[in-house]
Amino acid sequence: MTRWADIDFSAVPSPSLLIDRPLLERNIRTTIGLARDPSRVRPHAKTHKMIEVARLEAGLGITKHKCATIAEAEMLGRAGAEDVLIAYPLVGPNLARFARLVREYPGTTFRATVDAPESARALASAAKGLDRRVPTLVDLDVGMGRTGIAPGEMAEALYGLIASLPGLAPDGLHAYDGHVREADLDARRAVVRGVQEATFGLRDRLVRSGLPVPRIVFGGTPSFPLHAAIEEPGVECSPGTMVLHDHNYASRFPDLPFTPAAFLLTRVVSRPGAGRLCLDLGHKAVAxxxxxxxxxxxxxxxxxxxxxxxEEHLVVETPAAGRYPVGSCILAIPAHVCPTVALHRRAYVVEDGRIVDEWEVAARDRVIGI
Structure with a gap:
C-alpha cells in the first residue's frame, strides 16, 4: 500500500492525476481471476485511455479490448493489441476512419457493432476494398435505452442482413447493461439474469437458423462478477472502470473486489475564511x-x-482547516474516474513511495493520427 505522506510532490503541479501502479496491476489480476481466463476478459479502454495500461494488460495475458472512439482504437493499435471491438455507432467520417484503421494496423483485428440495417449497409460500404471482412456484432438494447436493438425478431433479421452483406462477417452479440445499478447484490443478480436470458435466447435462435454466434460481449463493472461466473461458451466480459476504480463504485458496490488506483493531487490555494479552504480542483480537473x-x-x-x-476552484469547509496552510497538498479520489482521466494530458505513476513515470493519456483527444 502506497504511503502517500512519504512521497515528494514538490515538483508535481496541481491539479494532477496520479496512478498507483501496484493497485492498478492488482485490479487487473483480480479481473482475470474472476473471469478464470484472460481470454474471457475484454476490458473497456475508455477508462484509462493509455498505451502503458494496455501493454500492462497484455503482459498479464489480455489480448482483447473494447473501446468507444476511433482514437481509443488507434491507441490500442499502437499498443500492439490483437483484438479491438469498437462498441459505438460508426457514422459520418468515422466509417472511413475505421476502414483506414483496418488498413494501417493489419496486426490488429478490429470489430464493429451495428444496431440498424442502415448502419450495417453503411459499414459494408466502408469496408469495400479491404482485404478482410469486418467482424460485426449486433448491439443489443438490454435495458439501457441508449443504443442497441431489442433482442427480438428485428435483431434476428439484422444479424441475417450482416451475414448477407459483402465485406461483413456476423461475429456475435454485444449486450451492455449500464442500467444495472442495484446496490443490493441479490437485486443486481436478478436484473443481470434477465439480461443473460434474453441474450442467450437470441443466440440460440440464431444458431438454430444456421448462423454462427462466436461471441457474446457482456456488461460493465457492476455486473462483471455475475457475468464472469457463468459457464457459457463464447462469453467475454467487458468491464472498464475496474482497472482504476473510483469512489462512486467503491461506495455503492462494496462487494466488488477492486480498489481505487487513481488519485488527484490538489493544493490549498487560499484560505478565504475561518474553517474554509479553496483548492485548485475545479471541474476542469475532476468529472x-x-x-x-x-x-x-x-x-x-x-x-x-x-x-x-x-472551473479552477473547489471551496470546502472543515473543522480542521487550520491544519492546511496555503500550499498544502491534499489527495482526492474521483467519484467518476473515466471522464476524470480524460481531463488530464498525463498521469504521474507512483510506486514504492515515489513518482516513477509519466504516462500520456493518449486517447483523450478525438483524433490521434487517423
Whole structure:
C-alpha cells in the first residue's frame, strides 16, 4: 500500500492525476481471476485511455479490448493489441476512419457493432476494398435505452442482413447493461439474469437458423462478477472502470473486489475564511457529471462540506482547516474516474513511495493520427 505522506510532490503541479501502479496491476489480476481466463476478459479502454495500461494488460495475458472512439482504437493499435471491438455507432467520417484503421494496423483485428440495417449497409460500404471482412456484432438494447436493438425478431433479421452483406462477417452479440445499478447484490443478480436470458435466447435462435454466434460481449463493472461466473461458451466480459476504480463504485458496490488506483493531487490555494479552504480542483480537473458536492472524496480531510466548485476552484469547509496552510497538498479520489482521466494530458505513476513515470493519456483527444 502506497504511503502517500512519504512521497515528494514538490515538483508535481496541481491539479494532477496520479496512478498507483501496484493497485492498478492488482485490479487487473483480480479481473482475470474472476473471469478464470484472460481470454474471457475484454476490458473497456475508455477508462484509462493509455498505451502503458494496455501493454500492462497484455503482459498479464489480455489480448482483447473494447473501446468507444476511433482514437481509443488507434491507441490500442499502437499498443500492439490483437483484438479491438469498437462498441459505438460508426457514422459520418468515422466509417472511413475505421476502414483506414483496418488498413494501417493489419496486426490488429478490429470489430464493429451495428444496431440498424442502415448502419450495417453503411459499414459494408466502408469496408469495400479491404482485404478482410469486418467482424460485426449486433448491439443489443438490454435495458439501457441508449443504443442497441431489442433482442427480438428485428435483431434476428439484422444479424441475417450482416451475414448477407459483402465485406461483413456476423461475429456475435454485444449486450451492455449500464442500467444495472442495484446496490443490493441479490437485486443486481436478478436484473443481470434477465439480461443473460434474453441474450442467450437470441443466440440460440440464431444458431438454430444456421448462423454462427462466436461471441457474446457482456456488461460493465457492476455486473462483471455475475457475468464472469457463468459457464457459457463464447462469453467475454467487458468491464472498464475496474482497472482504476473510483469512489462512486467503491461506495455503492462494496462487494466488488477492486480498489481505487487513481488519485488527484490538489493544493490549498487560499484560505478565504475561518474553517474554509479553496483548492485548485475545479471541474476542469475532476468529472462534473456527479452532483455538485459529490465529485470527489478528499482523503484525510475530516468532515468536509463542499461549498462550491467552479472551473479552477473547489471551496470546502472543515473543522480542521487550520491544519492546511496555503500550499498544502491534499489527495482526492474521483467519484467518476473515466471522464476524470480524460481531463488530464498525463498521469504521474507512483510506486514504492515515489513518482516513477509519466504516462500520456493518449486517447483523450478525438483524433490521434487517423
Amino acid at each position: 462534473a457529471d456527479p452532483p455538485a458536492g459529490a465529485r470527489c472524496h478528499l482523503i484525510d480531510v475530516p468532515e468536509p462540506t463542499f461549498v462550491g466548485q467552479s
